Amino acid sequence: TLGHHHQIDHPAFRAEMLRIKGERVARERTLDVFDPYSGQRVGTVPLASVEDVRDALQFAASYRSKLTRYERSQILERAGALLRERTEAASDLISLESGLSKQDSRYEIGRVADVLKFAALEALRDDGQSFSCDLTPHGKARRVFTQREPLAGVIVAITPFNHPMNQVAHKIAPAIATNNRVVLKPSEKVPLSAYFLADILYEAGLPAPMLQVLTGDPREIADELITNPAVELVTFTGGVAIGKHIAAKAGYRRVVLELGGNDPLIVLDDADVELAASLAVQGSYKNSGQRCTAVKRMLVQKSIAERFTEQVVEKTLAWSYGDPFDESNQMGTVIDEPAAQLFEARVNEAVAQGARLLAGNKRSGALYSPTVVDCVDPSMTLVREETFGPVSPIITFDTIDDAIRISNGTAFGLSSGLCTYRTDAIARFVNELRVGTVNVWEVPGYRIELTPFGGIKDSGLGYKEGVQEAMKSFTNLKTFSLPWE
Numbered sequence: 001t002l003g004h005h006h007q008i009d010h011p012a013f014r015a016e017m018l019r020i021k022g023e024r025v026a027r028e029r030t031l032d033v034f035d036p037y038s039g040q041r042v043g044t045v046p047l048a049s050v051e052d053v054r055d056a057l058q059f060a061a062s063y064r065s066k067l068t069r070y071e072r073s074q075i076l077e078r079a080g081a082l083l084r085e086r087t088e089a090a091s092d093l094i095s096l097e098s099g100l101s102k103q104d105s106r107y108e109i110g111r112v113a114d115v116l117k118f119a120a121l122e123a124l125r126d127d128g129q130s131f132s133c134d135l136t137p138h139g140k141a142r143r144v145f146t147q148r149e150p151l152a153g154v155i156v157a158i159t160p161f162n163h164p165m166n167q168v169a170h171k172i173a174p175a176i177a178t179n180n181r182v183v184l185k186p187s188e189k190v191p192l193s194a195y196f197l198a199d200i201l202y203e204a205g206l207p208a209p210m211l212q213v214l215t216g217d218p219r220e221i222a223d224e225l226i227t228n229p230a231v232e233l234v235t236f237t238g239g240v241a242i243g244k245h246i247a248a249k250a251g252y253r254r255v256v257l258e259l260g261g262n263d264p265l266i267v268l269d270d271a272d273v274e275l276a277a278s279l280a281v282q283g284s285y286k287n288s289g290q291r292c293t294a295v296k297r298m299l300v301q302k303s304i305a306e307r308f309t310e311q312v313v314e315k316t317l318a319w320s321y322g323d324p325f326d327e328s329n330q331m332g333t334v335i336d337e338p339a340a341q342l343f344e345a346r347v348n349e350a351v352a353q354g355a356r357l358l359a360g361n362k363r364s365g366a367l368y369s370p371t372v373v374d375c376v377d378p379s380m381t382l383v384r385e386e387t388f389g390p391v392s393p394i395i396t397f398d399t400i401d402d403a404i405r406i407s408n409g410t411a412f413g414l415s416s417g418l419c420t421y422r423t424d425a426i427a428r429f430v431n432e433l434r435v436g437t438v439n440v441w442e443v444p445g446y447r448i449e450l451t452p453f454g455g456i457k458d459s460g461l462g463y464k465e466g467v468q469e470a471m472k473s474f475t476n477l478k479t480f481s482l483p484w485e
C-alpha cells in the first residue's frame with residue numbers, strides 16, 4: 001500500500017507526522033493507512049528516511065534524563081488519566097485502523113491504562129539488594145549492594161499490528177519508568193494509535209528526547225534501527241521470521257523478542273465442558289483471534305470430545321461479528337484481506353486432508369467468520385504453523401502423555417490453558433509443557449500487565465516482558481560494596 005490511492009477518505013482521516021527531535025515533521029513520501037472494514041483510507045503517515053532514523057537516534061543518545069522517580073511516576077499517572085478521559089477517541093482510532101471491534105478496542109484501552117498504572121507504581125519501587133559478606137569462614141565485614149541504572153544507549157522498539165496501542169505501551173512505559181530513551185517504530189498497518197499514545201505522554205510531561213516515533217518502510221530503515229551504534233537494546237514483538245532476522249542482525253547488543261505462538265487449550269475428561277468451551281471460544285475469537293496467545297489449537301480428551309465440540313460450535317455460531325463500530329458485534333474484521341484469505345486457504349487445505357468444517361470459514365474482504373474444524377491432525381498446516389485468526393481447530397487425544405506430546409509438538413512455546421480439576425494432571429502439565437505460561441482454568445492469554453510474560457523455543461529467547469521484567473531488561477544492574485557489616 002505504498003503510494004497514493006484514489007478513493008474516498010474516511011471522515012476521520014488524519015495526515016500524521018513523525019515525532020522526532022521534539023517536533024512534528026512531515027515528509028514528501030507517505031504511507032496510507034486503511035480501515036479494513038470499509039476499505040476507506042483513514043490516514044497517512046510519513047515514510048522516514050535512513051537520515052531521519054540517524055537524527056532521531058543521535059538526538060536521543062545525546063540526552064540523559066534526570067527525572068526523579070517521583071517525576072517519572074507522575075508523568076505515567078497523568079498519561080493514564082488522560083487516556084482514560086479519552087477512552088472513546090482512543091478506542092475509535094484502534095478500531096478504525098485495525099478493524100478490531102469496539103468491544104475489543106475498549107478493552108485494549110483499559111489494558112494500556114493498566115500498563116501506565118503499573119509502570120507509575122514500579123517507578124517508585126527500588127529493587128536494589130543488600131548482602132552481608134560475613135556468610136562463610138572467609139567472610140569479611142563488608143556489604144554488597146545493587147542498584148539499577150538506565151542504559152547508556154538508546155532503546156529501539158518495534159511493534160506488531162495486533163494490539164496497536166498496548167504493544168507500544170508495554171515497550172514505552174517501562175522505559176520511561178527507568179529513565180531510558182526510546183525510538184519507536186510501530187507497525188505500518190496501525191501507526192495512528194502509536195502517535196496518539198505518544199502525544200498523550202508528551203502532554204503528560206514526557207521530555208521529547210525520551211520518546212520519538214517514526215514510521216517507514218522496514219525494508220528501508222529497519223537495518224539502521226537495529227545496527228546503529230547508538231542503539232543498545234532492540235525490543236521487538238512480532239512474527240518469528242522477522243524476530244530471528246533481527247537477532248541475526250543485532251550483533252553484540254541486547255535483543256528482547258516476543259514472537260509468535262501456537263497455544264493449546266487442553267481439556268481433560270473430568271472438565272466442566274460448558275466452562276471449557278466458553279474459555280475455548282473466548283480464547284479463539286477475542287481480538288479477532290489475533291493474539292500471540294490466542295487459542296490456536298483445542299486439544300480434547302476423546303471421551304468428551306463430542307460434547308465439547310457441540311458446545312464450541314453452538315458458542316461459535318452465537319459469536320457476533322461484522323462492522324467493528326456496531327456495538328453489538330463481539331468481533332470485527334481481521335487485519336486485512338490477505339490475512340483472511342490465508343485463514344480460508346488453510347482451513348480449505350485441512351478439509352481437503354480430512355478435517356471436518358463445522359462452522360464458519362466464510363469470508364468477505366477482511367471479514368472472516370469464527371470458524372470451527374474438527375478431526376484435525378497435528379501435522380496439518382492449520383495447526384503446525386501459527387494461524388493468526390479466529391479459527392478453532394479441534395484435535396482429540398487419548399492419554400495425558402499424548403496431550404503433552406501434541407502440545408509440545410510445534411516449534412512454538414508461548415503459553416497454554418488447561419481445563420481439569422485433577423491435581424496430578426495439573427502438576428504434570430505445569431512441569432512438562434515447554435511453554436512460558438500455563439494457566440489452569442483460564443485462556444492462554446490470561447495475564448495482568450505487571451507479571452512476567454513471554455515464551456521459549458521459537459516464541460522467544462526466554463527474556464520476559466510485563467512491566468516488571470521489562471524494567472529489568474531495560475536497566476544495567478550495578479553492584480557496589482562498602483566496608484561495613
Ligand code: NAD
Pocket residue numbers: 158159160161162185186187188218219222223237238239240242243245246257258259260261291292293386388414454455459
Ligand atoms: P511482523 O513480524 O510482520 O511485523 C512486526 C514489526 O516488524 C512491524 O513493525 C514491521 O514493520 C517490522 N518489520 C518488518 N520487517 C522488518 C525487518 N526486516 N526488520 C525489523 N523490523 C521489521 O508481525 P505482525 O504481523 O505485525 O504481528 C503478528 C505477529 O506478532 C504474530 O506472529 C504474533 O504471534 C506476534 N506477536 C507476538 C507477541 C508476543 O508477545 N509474543 C505479541 C503479539 C504479537
